[in-house]
Amino acid sequence: MPHVALVTGANRGLGREIARQLLARDLRVVLTGRDEAATRRALEALGAAGKNALAVRLDVTDPASIAAARRTAEERFGPVDIVVNNAAVRGVPRVRAAHGGARLRARRQRVVGRGTVR
Numbered sequence: 001m002p003h004v005a006l007v008t009g010a011n012r013g014l015g016r017e018i019a020r021q022l023l024a025r026d027l028r029v030v031l032t033g034r035d036e037a038a039t040r041r042a043l044e045a046l047g048a049a050g051k052n053a054l055a056v057r058l059d060v061t062d063p064a065s066i067a068a069a070r071r072t073a074e075e076r077f078g079p080v081d082i083v084v085n086n087a088a089v090r091g092v093p094r095v096r097a098a099h100g101g102a103r104l105r106a107r108r109q110r111v112v113g114r115g116t117v118r
């Protein structure tokens with residue numbers, strides 16, 4: 001099965017480009033952002049709607065939205081393998097601290113900061 005990646009801040013800028021590159025590598029990609037309509041538009045612009053990608057609302061400062069996005073991603077694609085936390089937060093430790101422990105759990109978590117896909 002292809003790996004599943006979740007990208008925060010994926011409705012524009014570096015996050016959308018990261019999502020594009022992951023899709024080009026045949027991963028299944030969950031694009032997220034606070035503005036769900038903009039995230040859906042980004043998905044459509046990438047030509048990925050209804051295929052291996054999904055648009056989900058996720059605000060990195062809102063633990064409930066993180067949990068909901070994770071549930072949606074898992075229901076559709078199964079466990080998330082890769083989290084690219086691109087959305088204006090430097091790394092998961094800071095997200096964890098801000099949320100008192102709430103976080104996305106990736107099966108094999110790789111966090112790639114500042115828009116670099118490795």
Ligand SMILES: NC(=O)c1ccc[n+]([C@@H]2O[C@H](COP(=O)([O-])OP(=O)(O)OC[C@H]3O[C@@H](n4cnc5c(N)ncnc54)[C@H](OP(=O)(O)O)[C@@H]3O)[C@@H](O)[C@H]2O)c1
Nearest residue numbers: 009010011012013014033034035058059060086087088089
């Ligand atoms: N562009 C550069 O040259 C550059 C250089 C160094 C570092 N960076 C870092 O790289 C990241 C992306 O940069 P960018 O230029 O692509 O930024 P951008 O164009 O401003 O895009 C930011 C993205 O993050 C989302 N976002 C903002 N606040 C959010 C929140 N609380 N929760 C979830 N999503 C949120 C935005 O969507 P919504 O508003 O819909 O949530 C948007 O998709 C940022 O962390 C930035 O600091 C960028």
